[in-house]
Amino acid sequence: MDLRIRPTVRADARALTDLLNEIIAAGGTTAYETPFTPEAFADAHIDGPAVITSMITEHDDDRPMGFQILLASDKLGPGWGDIGTFARRGSTTRGIGSALFAATKAAAIAAGLKAINATIRADNTGGLTFYARMGFVDYAVAHAVPLADGTPVDRISRRYDLI
Numbered sequence: 001m002d003l004r005i006r007p008t009v010r011a012d013a014r015a016l017t018d019l020l021n022e023i024i025a026a027g028g029t030t031a032y033e034t035p036f037t038p039e040a041f042a043d044a045h046i047d048g049p050a051v052i053t054s055m056i057t058e059h060d061d062d063r064p065m066g067f068q069i070l071l072a073s074d075k076l077g078p079g080w081g082d083i084g085t086f087a088r089r090g091s092t093t094r095g096i097g098s099a100l101f102a103a104t105k106a107a108a109i110a111a112g113l114k115a116i117n118a119t120i121r122a123d124n125t126g127g128l129t130f131y132a133r134m135g136f137v138d139y140a141v142a143h144a145v146p147l148a149d150g151t152p153v154d155r156i157s158r159r160y161d162l163i
Contacts, residue, residue: 008054013038029124033148053107068100079114122154
């Protein structure tokens, strides 16, 4: 099966909410701990004021396999985007993240950004490996950030310089 990459639209909200909520329910790979409604998802990840770009990858049968967001963040400052990458749980399709990142990187450059931040839970080995493979480098660690249940988990921030 072939993968297609395209910008997300509000009509994708239900399918992508289901994909993300499944990841949240499984735990361990996202900082998100509270499930989204389709409306809240769309506002935060498709067309809300903080969204710089939002991309979806689909199989040729129109089934979403993942998505990637790039958001503006007051904490990061001007010229930075904050990235998040989410792939369907249990998918054996390779290349979802790298295909999404190529599209997101192009959009970030077109938007005039100078760098992209990825903040990854220290216990998310897959996420750490993915962002390292894309060329992100460590620049900060937030130690013992508590989860909703109080469990402390470090957050590793990595940057990808565009200029």
